[in-house]
Amino acid sequence: MPDRDSARDGAQDSPQDATVRNEQLTSWFVRSGWSKGELARQVNRRARQMGAHHISTDTSRVRRWLDGEQPREPVPRILSELFSERFGSVVAIEHLGLRTAHQTPSVSGVDLPWAGPQTIELLGEFSRSDLMLARRGFLGTSLALSAGPALIEPMQRWLVPVPAADPGPREAGPTGALSGHRPPRLSEPEVDLLEATTVMFRQWDAQCGGGLRRKAVVGQLHEVTDLLQENHPAPVMKRLFKVAAELAELAGWMSYDIGLHPTAQKYFVLALHAAKEGGDKPLGSYILSSMSRQMIHLGRPEDALELIHLAQYGSRDCAGPRTQAMLYAMEARAYANMGQPSRCKRAVRMAEDTFSDAAFDAEPEPDWIRFFSEAELNGENSHSYRDLAYVAGRSPMYASLAEPVMERAVALFEKDEEHQRSYALNLIGMATVHLLQREPEQATVLVGRALDVAGKVRSERVNTRLRKTVDTAAREYGDVADVVRMTDHLASRLPEAAEAV
Secondary structure, three states: OOOOHHHHHHHEEOHHHOOOHHHHHHEEEEEEEOOHHHHHHHHHOOOOHOOOOOOOOHHHHHHHHOOEEEEOHHHHHHHHHHHHHHHHHOOOOHOOOOOOOOOOOOOOOOOOOOHHHHHHHHHHHHHHHHHHHHHHHHHHHHOOOOOHHHHHHHHHHOOOOOOOOOOOOOOOOOOOOOHHHOOOOOOOHHHHHHHHOOOOOOHHHHHHHHHHHHHHHHHHHHHHHHOOOOOOOOOHHHHHHHHHHHHHHOOOHHHHHOHHHHHHHHHHHHHHHHHHHHHOHHHHHHHHHHHHHHHHOOOOHHHHHHHHHHHHHHHOOOHHHHHHHHHHHHHHHHHHHHHHHHHHHHHHHHHHHHHHHHOOOOOOHHHHHHOOOOOHHHEEEEEEHHHHHEEEEEEEHHHHHHHHHHHHHHHHHHHOOOEEEEEEEEEEHHHHHHHHHHOEEEEEEEHHHHHHHHHHOOOHHHHHEEEEEEEHHHOOOOOOOHHHHHHHHHHHHHHHHHHHH
């Protein structure tokens, strides 16, 4: 029988699990520089964020994992995410020498059928599972993060034309409901209201971060999925698919913002499927750009570039100049992280030139691209230069290119009361530029300002970047008084973050 610790942490207590030391996990652990206590605290913190409150890990349990004990979910998934963030690249469960739980087709993988009824069914099933199970930490831990060809090849099918839809009434919905026997439920004003509600959710995310309203967005997505099972005229169905695509993308973005990466990726994929059903190629390109951002965050710039090129090709004849500028800026980020300065600089110039065309574009722009302002353009381009500086061995030349562009972004975001999370992220980005220029005192001032903004948003992405920046400052300038004070300040203002510093 398992002991109390084993039952509490969900460890698998098979006798053979503890007989062979887990050399793979040990290797990653040693290279991380963490102590057993630090890893245990981070596992517990991530488990609380996921709602898996039954997890209570200690140093003894970490030692048993290293000795070969196989923990049950959600611990393998948590360890995968923690090590991925630590090393800036995807560290799969298998890379840690751990076993994955059995995955059902409804929640696993990204290679899904590109057909309307199946898209509706999967959206409904996944959003329902998220609402029911995420609080207990089960949904996110049953997913695997896809990367490389396993991700890119299914996404390429976004470019394949779909057969024309049957204009006749549907006799059965994807869940077996006789939707063709029901009268249409939605009027034009009601669809307008659904679209307006999506805009409101997007504003909440920008102001408050992904951790505050995510469940409300998932709930709204589930309601829209129910509406998609009804019998509506083709124009209404297209609008509903677009609403579903925007909500699924937003649910993915919010999941990404709080560190639920496999969940985020699944929502992004489902959003792309819904956008295809809605016939909205620019929206599809925007969703692919969100997937690209996630891949850059996870240290997969080659995947990010593939996704952006898919987005650019698929929307080349229909995306507005603001959307095209955003895609160029993301292309620059990918090239920067791949260490290709000439291509990065070209993409930065293309982003700037194309963005300037937006002022002369008479076509109305969708709300989802409204975030890409002059501030966002400067923020992305400055981060590209900053990333080039890191890849080029902390190059002062690229850091000097990043500084004025980042300063412009920070100044513009300071006046923007809606996009507070972006303001915090760019303050942190400016702090990293000062660290690259060996100016730790200036960096701590910006970190302090970012901490003030972080208190207004619920974003694990902001908190993680704060932790990493202060950790870098403490490691390189631990004898500087301002850095010591900032480390202590972080511990008091963001106590959970202090565990990783």
